[in-house]
């Protein structure tokens with residue numbers, strides 16, 4: 492490490508001086524990880540139930556991932572999309588088998604995956620000669636990313652306001668008002684975009700009633716359905732894709748986060764009908780699906796397919812049981828939401844804030860979203876023992892806050 496920036500205080504000072512201050516960082520410096528644990532610069536250990544916001548799907552320093560990434564780095568990292576390489580097709584094939592959507596477009600983040608979905612939906616209708624079909628219907632409480640397209644479909648006014656005007660043709664409906672789709676989704680709507688479980692908005696799974704209304708609106712008007720599974724997909728919610736749990740059949744799925752297990756990669760998965768509407772040159776990216784990203788994705792998919800999904804179903808049930816117990820004992824928790832290893836505990840804003848701070852002081856990393864929701868996103872290969880440890884810390888904190 493550069494000596495000048497190796498000390499914790501210096502690290503923070505150098506950032507304060509030279510980095511764009513868009514992040515309100517928590518004042519710890521993390522330097523290494525092992526499984527579900529992170530260590531700071533003073534070698535303090537933390538149980539990581541944030542997973543880099545759902546990215547560290549295999550935990551930290553996963554041996555197979557480390558070996559594969561290092562092996563790939565010594566062979567070939569990147570070639571651009573001008574040429575073939577042996578791995579992109581393999582990842583596409585594996586994702587097709589997992590999702591039932593036969594074609595993939597690779598990019599580098601969740602935001603870009605959403606951006607791709609929006610562009611492909613528009614292109615679909617353009618190809619079909621319906622150039623007026625440009626409106627997107629998104630949901631209140633949604634989060635889809637920060638680029639102009641994805642931000643246009645993101646609901647949070649504080650994120651949107653400073654960057655207006657955004658795409659004008661986005662309408663928002665409340666996910667608690669299924670009837671709203673009857674009027675808002677008309678023949679000018681290109682696509683409805685949903686998060687099957689709204690993540691940043693506070694861990695809200697779509698209700699069966701709303702999902703049925705989405706399905707009905709798509710059938711009635713023929714508009715496309717985009718499922719943003721960037722956070723809830725790829726096992727996080729206990730199943731490969733949560734849209735299938737809701738009986739939804741998306742035309743496009745955006746994924747990211749867990750797929751590279753720490754190596755940046757995102758993808759758009761789509762039906763053949765959508766793919767048929769896209770022509771060479773319509774969209775692209777320099778890095779998308781490079782060898783490093785694809786090699787990491789293959790390690791992740793191997794882990795999920797070889798026992799990972801089965802294990803996480805068990806650990807999900809175990810976590811749910813533990814959280815229900817806490818909610819029964821501590822009235823500070825007013826609701827538990829989510830599925831699988833994507834959980835939100837609703838509290839008052841102050842309690843949520845103190846819970847996160849005090850848990851960190853006791854060595855558990857969790858985070859707060861939508862102001863009052865404590866979010867738990869442990870690595871997908873977390874063990875029951877680690878869940879016990881996390882729940883014990885949470886209980887100590889809740890006990891402390893009671894008095």
Ligand SMILES: Cc1ncc(COP(=O)(O)O)c(C=O)c1O
Nearest residue numbers: 600601602634635636690721722
């Ligand atoms: C549902 C959803 N979509 C899109 C994004 C944006 O992904 P990224 O930050 O990787 O660009 C996120 C990030 O939290 C997300 O939760």
